[in-house]
Amino acid sequence: MKFDYDSTCFVPADVLECGQIFRFEKFRQGYRVFSADKDCYIYTDGAKTIVECGDADYFYNFFDLGRDYSKIIERAESFGVPALTSACKKAAGLRLLNQNSEEMIYSFIISQNNNIPRIKLIISRICEGLGQKMSSPLGDFYAFPSSSALAAKEPEYYRSLGAGYRDVFISDTARRIAAEGIERLYGLPGDELRRQLLTYKGVGPKVADCICLFGFGRRDAFPVDTWIEKLYREDFGGTLTDRNKINAYFTSLFGQFSGYMQQYLFYAKRSNL
DNA sequence: CTCCAGGCTTTAG
């Protein structure tokens, strides 16, 4: 099945290349996108962006299509920060995805002190090695593995896939989640979710913020990485060096809109838009 | 060769 949506605030390249998702590839006229055990094909045709998939409800929510991003951009411009206004103009088709919680936990554990092309490569190897093979009208693909499948492998396996020293973080976290589940994390209030995420091996403040933002819909989170540090110095005239304090600066400035603002800023800076 | 990438854990002070 397929459905469409106004392409003004839904541009596949902006949504996918902004660093929030690691499983996608150029495909036909647009992109093929993978999430958990599902896939879809998105492309823009004139004023519409079209989504072809087997589960429209899932991808409607996944692409956050119930939210009006023209209002998000209005709010962004209201802050009167030149770098942010400029970022919104250049990345107007960006949206925040609602991604699978467990997939985000492992993906961002792998992301630490790493670069995006290599993160994508390692994750794709893990899916091919441990994920269930799925059939789709768009072609066969591999689902993101379950925690129990991930838990069954030794750290050496992840090392062999190029994960480096993050090998033990992956297997330790997988074994814990395979035993405990993550259901207890849903519905946790305020910063309690963040505090709980910090108890997993390989999850520090920045990774926890990414998991909150992309995997739990916590749009008040503001991950601070090397790009945000750079942008904070160059575009906001900031002098702080402690990442926790930089995070506090931005979250107090942007409040409930922190996560959206972070993505516009991060994407525009990193992609040199 | 060094420096860097969506940083974290461990150890020292």
Next chain:
DNA sequence: CTAAAGCATGGA
């Protein structure tokens, strides 16, 4: 509590 060393890997 804060500060810094150490950590795999591959591209620039």
